[in-house]
Amino acid sequence: AAATVTQWTRSTCVYCGVGCQMDVGSRDGKVVAVRPAEHPVNHGHLCVKGRYAFEYNHAPDRVTTPMLRDGDGGAWRAVSWHEALDHAAATLRRIRDQHGADAIGVLGSARATNEENYLAQKFARMVIGTNNVDCCARVCHTPSARALKAMLGTGAATNAFDDIEQARCFLLCGCNPTENHPIVGARIKQAVLKGAALIVVDPRRTELAEYAQIHLAVRPGANVLLFNAMAAAIIEEGLLDQHFVAQRVDGLEEFTAFSRAYAPEAVSGQCGVAAADIRAAARLYASSEPAMCFHGLGMTEHTQGTEGVMALINLALLTGNLGRAGSGINPLRGQNNVQGSAQMGCEPATLTGSQPLAQARARFEAVWGGALPATDGLDLMQMLDGAAAGKVKALWAFGYDVYMSMANQHASELAMRQLECVIVQDLFLNETARAFGTVFFPAASVFERDGTFMNSDRRVQRVRQAVPPPGDARPDWWIIQQLAQRMGHAQGFSFDGPQAVWNEVRAVWPAGAGLSYRRLETESLHWPCPQRDDDAHPGTPILHGDSFAGATRARLAQIPYVATPEQCDREYPFALMTGRGLYHFNAGTMTYRGGNAQLQASDLLDMAPADAARLGLADGVRVRVRSRYGEVELPLRISPRVKPGELFTTFHRPDLHVNRLTSPYRDRLAHTPEYKVTAVCVAPV
Ligand code: SF4
Secondary structure: OHHHOOEEEEEEOOOOOOOOEEEEEEEOOEEEEEEEOOOOOOOOOOOHHHHHOOHHHHOOOOOOOOEEOOOOOOOOEEOOHHHHHHHHHHHHHHHHHHHOHHHEEEEEOOOOOHHHHHHHHHHHHHHHOOOOEEEHHHHOOHHHHHHHHHHHOOOOOOOOHHHHHHOOEEEEEOOOHHHHOHHHHHHHHHHHHOOOEEEEEOOOOOOHHHHOOEEEOOOOOOHHHHHHHHHHHHHHOOOOOHHHHHHHEEOHHHHHHHHHHHOHHHHHHHHOOOHHHHHHHHHHHHHOOOEEEEEOHHHHOOOOHHHHHHHHHHHHHHHOOOOOOOOOEEEOOOOOOHHHHHHOOOOOOEEOOOEEHHHHHHHHHHHHOOOOOOOOOOOHHHHHHHHHOOOOOEEEEEOOOHHHHOOOHHHHHHHHHOOOEEEEEEOOOOHHHHHHOOEEEEEOOHHHOOEEEEOOOOEEEEEOOOOOOOOOOEOHHHHHHHHHHHOOOOOOOOOOOHHHHHHHHHHHOHHHOOOOHHHHOOOOEEOOOOOOOOOOOOOOOOOOOOOOOOOOOEEOOOOOOOOOOOOOOOOOOEEEEEEOOOOOOOOOOOOOOOOHHHHOOOOOEEEOHHHHHHHOOOOOOEEEEEEOOOEEEEEEEEOOOOOOOEEEEEOOOOOOOHHHOOOOOEOOOOOOEOOOOEEEEEEEO
16 A cells, blocks of 8 residues: 555554654545654554554544434434534533533543643633543543652653663563553563563563563552562662662651561462562562663552552652653553643643642633633543432543443443433444434544644654545544534634644643644654743653752652452452453454454453363353453453463453443542452353
8 A cells, every 4th residue: 555655644643652653644535554653752663553553544434424313312313513513502501501510521532632632621611611521541540640740749651761771670560561552562572682671560471471580460459569568678678779768758767667567478468479579579670770660551440549559659769760761650551642631631620731720720711811610520430420410411522432441331321321411522433422422523533633642751742634534524623612612612712723722732831831833843852841942942751850840859658558349259259350452442443443353353351271171161162251240241262371360351342341340449549440350250151
């Protein structure tokens, strides 16, 4: 296909938080090829998703016209933009008048640009008058942002991917980068092959665990115990970076006393990891300078998700692995713009730039020209609780299949059935639209719009339009503005394009003020990048270095371990983990509409060989998986990557509804669902 390309357009991959740069090849208004760009992030490579999974863009079931239907789930009817927008505006106005602004919720998306997420939260706050605005980060990395913000002052990765080759040790926790962040995974693997040490903390024997000096196959849900035990070993064995701790860390004395109860020998049984291995990992991490930590959703999607990340940050503080190249605490974000969607203000308690509502409200009111609601809004989980209680009446979700991706699907279904109005803005009739939608706005894809994304390491990069949207599909920023104008807010929603929106973002977010489109045309910069007179701030690839204003002191967090209520028993003897695989992406909306569907046709249930033999189950048979909350049928894959008593499956196939199984339990602080521990039983179909 590359031979027939008539135009190449430089843009950014939408799929994961690595943010690879790519050239999009088009011909006759269609995307026909993608090739990797030579760039500091991806070094001329793309993975199987970024390179090949673009066929969805021209799939025959792409929705290209606005649609409406009654709340009883009847047939959709195609309508004009005029009719769809008028209907949505009238419905939202009626609900606000009858039930108050807080009866409406808005959900931004990691598949939308920074500019679009910024407009979405501005719409919620200025047009509707509510802080009920959130995004899909709530079900993945909000715990990371919350932990990093609480302990270090900035809720984002501390280091850039550029550092990988400088790390002497990697501590990978609850992440599987060779499948889910493949370009970063490949860079880590290369660094390890060249001599860097590797510690993998994961219940599963992932591909990188094969390369690790130490694999801590922690029991699902025991992360806090394990990191407390590593901290205890570091202190007890005198492995502290004394100079760093003296200069930068508070609370050592109290933390030392706290940590004694978590000595490796005391908690080894509950962790499922030998005490000697915990001590060996602590020594390797503490003695390899610098040591770089990456973590994924195996850390955050637990009842102690936020606290698990805080316990991990303790390790970096104790060993001085902060503020220097090749170190730090680095969440691997699932979708490219997860960092950006929350950073732009799709978050119920913070405004753009993660500025607390109470402190920054006046600054935004001055720029936006109106009063903002003063009280914190509902997060996504609270919105669903509100819907179940009959208090939340309308939801507007774009680029995000809420129903498909939410844990404990039966409860989500009961909640969403209560909604009077569900506006879905996407490329396809996703599961949320099919089951509950009343208004469908056809959105432009990442290949059909301009803007910026913010990848996992705070790098802001341009997204560029390569082809026109089909039919009446429109970019999210256009749709949001049209609806705002219909609701009487022409002022503040009349930008002539993403660049003008971005300039307003720069006006309200000091740490992004230097990121002009002019500079982003040729550079990709990490924030903080404040405006300078010479317009040449270099960006900040490494946070918390000596020169960073926020790098004063941090306090060690005493995190007691609290077991999840979701426990295995005789009836439900297996601990099921869910996650993603190499070939598919989240709810499968994009990757199942193309060649990647042949590479992996179905979600599979991974079971250890010993368990399969004990249950008499052969590879490939269909099994019924039942939890306390629901059941599904899946094909079985016998896999040595999972331990006996544990299971793993992906959740990509919409028709398999893996989230019928997952539990109602949530992170105690950020409310992120506990996708990583569900007690289940398995039987042949
Ligand atoms: Fe896209 Fe991530 Fe693959 Fe890069 S590693 S091509 S950003 S999915």
